[in-house]
Every structure is written in structure tokens, then in C-alpha cells.
Amino acid sequence: MAKTVILCVDDEKIILNSIKAQLKENYGNLFLYETAESAVDAFEIIDEIMTDLTVKLIIISDWLMPGIKGDEFLIKVHSKYPKALKIMLTGQADTISIEKTKKEASLYKCIRKPWIESELFSCIDSGNTIN
Template identity: 40%
Template sequence: MSVTNRKGIILCVDDEPGVLSTLKEQLLADFIATHDVVTATSGEEALAFVEAARSENEIIELIITDQMMPTMKGDEFLKRVHSVLPDTMKILLTGHAGLDSAIKAINEGGLNRYIEKPWNAEAMRDDIKGLIGKFRQNLENQYLLNNLEARIRELGQA
């Protein structure tokens, strides 16, 4: 049983257009049948997209964000997203290895993976497949749990 037949969304956030283009190209090559890939060049632009997607009941399954961006760092962006999309899978992609930002993103932003630039395309694809699988399994489990609870309530009223 599938919870939804709609495509999921992968949101990529990076202030470098070349990185976004490469990332989007790679993701479309691997996930075009199952996902729409959306890009944003700042945390603010990405947050606006998240709000618009939520209002349309779209499902953002995965967010990949850079850490070092001019107006909002990736860990801060993830913290803000996590408050409204706690179940969405999150990857911090960065060329600036910083333990403090990774720890903050894990603790406050629900970070699932930390990947350094330049990334290995095959390893990243495998990570993304695993995270999307986990997200979809969690969604399916929640759907089944909600149905079970509804049936139990019905039986209690009978």
C-alpha cells in the first residue's frame, strides 16, 4: 500500500549556482521518476518554498543544504526547517568541515547526514536512497498507525 502517488520533493540549498546545477543534474539522473528537485540560493528563499509547499500539502522528503551561505548558515536553516518539518530527512553538504556546525545541525536541526564537498556521487546517491527509504517507511508506518487507531475507536463505539 502506498500513502501517496505524488512525487516527493528534494530541496537543495546552496549560494553557489554551479554547485546547485551539478547537484540538481545528479539528482534528476537518479530520482527523476520519483522526485521533483527544487533549488534555492539562500536559506530565506528555501524557507519561503517550504511554507508554500506546506500550504499546498506537498511532501518535502529530503533537504540538502550548504553550511556556508551569506545571510543564513545551513545549521540555522535546518533548525528553522526542523521546527515545521521534523520528519524530513536532512543532509548538510559543506566544503568547510566544522565540528561545531555539524553538532549544532544534529542537535537542533535533525541532521541525518554530513557530507563534505566535493562529494562522491555514488556514495551520495546511496545515502539519499537510504534516507528517502527511511522517510517513506516512517510515513507509511504513521499512516498504518492512524488507520489502526481509527479502527480501535470504531470498535470501541460499536
């Protein structure tokens, strides 16, 4: 059976810790959990994870991050790993950036901060059944 990894990308450590804790509390050992504080760190983690061709990848990414913004990050990930489920979790992204990411990265969903746990879980549950 394929492993599913949820990678959370946000430049705020407190957000990463909060999301990871919520995911673990809700899903337990159903998924593997990874975090990255930048797109650059996330690319390294993704490339390492995806050496195992049976892994399913779910990415939850912020938009406003130093260096590479979330939309650019997800578009680059999509070009290499198009089957990854991509979710943007943001309080800052504008409509143009979100639409661009939907079009160019097959963004599954954009959830606004502060997020509602049940909305995030529902999004993961429905998106995880796609691939």
C-alpha cells in the same frame, strides 16, 4: 502516493546546477527537484511545498552561505517541519556546527564537498525510507 521533493540550497549556482543534474540523471521523475540560492529563498519554497500535507521533503543544504548559515537554516526548518530529511553538503562546516545540527535539527548526514555521487545517492536512498 506521496510526492517527494528534493530541495537543494547553496549560494553557488554552479553547485545547484550540478547537484540537480546528477539527481535527475540518477532518479529521473521519481522526485520533484527545487533549488534555492539562499535560506530565505528556501523558506519560501518550503512553505509553498508543504501546503500539500502529503509531500515528503528532502533538503540538501550547504553550510557556508551569506545571511543564514546552513546549520541555523536546518534548525529552523526542523522546528516547523521535523519530518523533513536534512542533509548537509559542505566543505566548510566545523565539527561543532555539524554536531549542533545533528542534535537540534536531526541532521541525517553531513557529506563533504567535493561529494561523491554514489555517497549522495546512498544517503538519499537510505534516508528516504525513514519516514
